[in-house]
Amino acid sequence: MEDLVLIGGGGHCKSIIDSLNDISEFNIIGILDTKENVGKIINGIKIIAEDKELEEYFKRGVKNAFVTIGGVGDNSLRIKLYQLTKKIGYQFPTIIDPTAIVSRTVKIGEGTFIGKGSIINTNVTIGSNCIINTGTIIEHDSKIEANCHIAPGATLSGAVRIGENSHIGTNSTVIQNISIGSNTVIGAGSVVVKDIDSNEKAFGNPCRAVKT
Ligand code: JB3
Secondary structure: EEEEEHHHOOOHHHHHHHHHHHHHOOOOOOOOOEEHHOOOEEOEEEEEEHHHHHHHHHHHOOOOOEEOOOOOOOOHHHHOOOOHHHHHHOOOEEEEEOOEEOOOOOOEOOOOOOOOOEEEEEOOOEEEOOEEEEEEEEEEOEOOOOOOOOOOOEEEEOOOOEEOOOOOOOOEOOOOOOEEOOOOOOOOOOOOOOOOOHHHHHEOOOEEEEEO
């Protein structure tokens, strides 16, 4: 098994460790987190160091990393850590929970996590460093760009397009052929029946952008 270092030791990290335990493809050498958390044990895995040790671990031969910080709405820290880690030379696996149903025709970028019970139908494309969280449904021909978080229970119907860095809230519904732009947050439980632009915060049924 190849060595793997996780970055961020919170709730989302626990979800990913749980999936990795059922995949047994990687040897998790430890978690990197902030100074005050070094030494803590998260689902049986130790927080071994701060981010500044990433280069040292790479030099020692650890070639795989995974960003296990989640983020609800603001994923700037996820993106920063992903870019920093990639620059050092780390590779990022795609982690798919064994209970997810993923069509053979789906394309998934590096560093993306597909959570328990998700259903990803035919011809879907998902970019890098995304979170497709527990129990989501992504229907045929949908396209999700990099750094997106599709939160638990969200349903995207056919040919939906989500721009990069966007967050689709827990249990939201997006009907077929809808486009949602980049850097946009869709609030939990929304029903999206019309396109939503980039850089918006939107919520409700029907989902409407709010002036911030
Ligand atoms: O909604 C769901 C199902 N999950 C949420 C997930 C998507 O996002 C979850 O409920 C949380 O809202 C969030 O999960 P996350 O990111 O694990 O949140 P939290 O439990 O607060 O853990 C964040 C961890 O990142 C903490 O251990 C922080 O100390 C750590 N952290 C903060 N800044 C950092 C840094 N770790 C590293 N390596 N580097 C940092 O700069």
